[in-house]
Amino acid sequence: MSHPVSRRHFLSQAIVAGGVLALPSASWGRVPGANARLRVASIGTGGKGWSDLTATAASPHVQIVALCDIDESAEHLGRAAEKFPDAKRYTDWRKLLDESKEIDAVIVSTPDHMHAPISLAAMQLGKHVQCQKPLTHTVFEARQMQLAAKKYNVVTQMGNQIQSHEAYRTAVKLVHDGAIGKVREVHSWQSGVMSWILVDDRPAGSEPVPETVHWDDWLGAAPERPYLPKIYHPFNWRAWQDFSNGQLGDFGCHILDPVFMALKLTAPLSIQAEAPALNREVWAKWSTVSYVFPGTEFTAGTTIPVTWYDGAGKFPPRDALGLPESYKLPGSGSVLVGEKGSLVIPHVAMPKLFPEEKFADFTIPVVPARNHYTSWADACRGEDKATSAFDYSGPLSETVLLGTIAIRHAGSKLAWDSEKLQLTGAPHVQDLLTKPYRTGWQPTWI
Template sequence: MSRDHQSSRRSFLKQAALGAFAAPVFIRNVRAASPNDVVRHASFGASGMAFADLSAIITHPQVKLTCVAEVDLQRAEKLKQTFPELRVYQDWRQMLDVEEGKLDSVNVSTPDHMHASMAMASMERGLHVYGQKPLTHDVYDSRRLAEYAGKKNLVTQMGIQIHSHPAYRSAVQLIQEGAIGKVTSVHSWSSKKWGDDTERPDRSDPVPDSLNWDQWQGVCETRPFIGGGYYHPGSWRRRLDFGTGTFGDMGCHIFDPVFKALELTAPLTLKSTGPAPNAHNWANNAVVHLTFPQTKHTTGPVVPITWYDGDERPGDEITSRWLKKRPLPEQGSLFIGEKGALLLPHVEMPILLPEETYKDYARPKLEDINHWHQFIDAVRGKGKTSAHFGYAGPLTESVLLGGVATFFPQETLEWDAASLQFKNRPEAAIRLRKPPRKGWEVKGLS
């Protein structure tokens, strides 16, 4: 992560204003609580991204953090010091059972492989869900969560907080108002490297006393614990069973304004021209080509979008024409249109190109929207969320399908979104859903 990106992210996490707690009143199985109610909130996860989400959520004056589920009790200590009365569970299923009737909302901020089960189990109990990106580890589960949330009219929000930032919203407005004409293609990239081309170490290390390793593995098949951060807490994003690689990590962020601005639906085709994963790990330096149906913001008959990560970037024939001597940001997107181009660095304001052509073009003037508070306000019946699962589900599906394509390098996969199948590669369906291990099934995902 670049220093500029770190700074931008830190400042964004500090947007909310501090406030006091009030007494809770609970209402079950309705879309939102009364505007006068305090939202009783629980977290799946107590450290890392969970701590970042909680740090923002609890600044809402009408939220009370009541309990957390954390498989590593040592990682809950900091939160426990801040909230001495906080109830901490190692087993998230026990938390939902014991706290039945005492909660209004949850955030799911754990490694990717547990997102679907925790979110669905919560929604089955009528709880509103803030779910970290990617929405799920597998394509199938994203579809199920989006369908269920819509059917039950629950408040949901995916943790793509830059979705609410003026930078991304400005890019969406500029594209949709036709600043660069209809879009002909898009190139998106991230410099992150959540891959590993080595083999899994053949050893079993002692499990830390504070960690419930069985709970950490959750829905995945059991395996020996490997220390040194191989899984926990550091590098699970690299591992096929637990993370979704660089595309899964950053694609939901960086594809978000592309998806929103162009009003995309589901991809038609996917083709990976980068390296394939090995038996246990995602690969670095992915290049994935996707085509989507034409929309009112694009030329047709399809719109090509290309994803690059690690050391890969758009070619010189593209960058030299539009960027001239301007360096390519470490993460971002380049929209190419009929009249010009738009460069969108990740968490920075968009740049219209050529700059001399657009020097007098009126830019949108947008204020910050607090992504986390928007969720809490919607739970309380005030407004709606902008990254609800009805939007986030299809976005996540597209990103995860890019990961699936990397298992079939140099092949064009034809996607049938309605049936959740590849028309020309039916055996690839095995990559769309990984059944949970016995005893970890969740109603609604089976």
């Protein structure tokens, strides 16, 4: 973990034509036999980490052999250790990986800023990886995750688990079947309150770190800052640019996922955002991000606009959606406007077709759900295929993270060249594809 790359020169290591990776696969990538139990380590066991851990462990073919969390309290490492008493316990993921000979696969459920450092190190050891969304903290890290998964021939999955729900799977099939014809435009949103934004800037002062919390390990690759209770750990880190990607990062990899799958989107051509002015600490309380993608076989033109809205009460304009005034939009979701009608994809609810009178006799073919967690474990055993592997979820995450860069440069139209990993349209915007890392925490790039 000791090979930092300057921001000036990092691009030369990552140019991948059209997102197609051309590195050789490692022939020694471990795939346990169908009758073997997959030995899994969980890094980050509180909050979403708890559900990732327990849902994966529900497979009879999985054995939880190691647990790691920087918080040893009863709500975090303590609870996980009580449920899996035979698993080894760690507070430092680096030590866990140093002692990982008996580990086949790793779940990474930490704050965003530590997804890539941990996942890259695990893949470089030949471990299969399930990593929470968004896949990484920066665009460059997302590209590196794709490179690593290919090079080390490991099974990967991003934690956008709603992708496996019958609602999203059914919506994708409706588009592929041509129910609304070619799609002209897309509007996606998350209109909820960002309850994790407790302050508008970094508070002064500090408080003693609890005995159960390993604060330096929690900060990891991020710059040092004093500990304050509830402001960062365990949940409100989502407010802070050093640790997260804000509301778009939190929900974009969910809500934009069926849009990507249905339209078979690749990389955007341009990105432009509207948002309030930012300081360098806290994310915006609302934003609108306008993407333009190349057209596909499922779109009506040579390009397709996809617009994202977030913030309390923020919705797309009604007149753009082709929906009756009587229909109340869900709090989050997408509308795909097609030549033959509109498809509403609520976040975690079955899709709806409009105009209702046109589709009154149309029976929506429901696509059964998959188990996002155990299917990854089965894929690691050679018995299934992951649907959100990093070759898919990497480009999706890159798109989301390009939106967060546009939010930092609100009003500027940014142009994206995915093949060259080049972003233009605002001063120093290229630098935001990556970030500096705290000494001693730099990932080893591929």
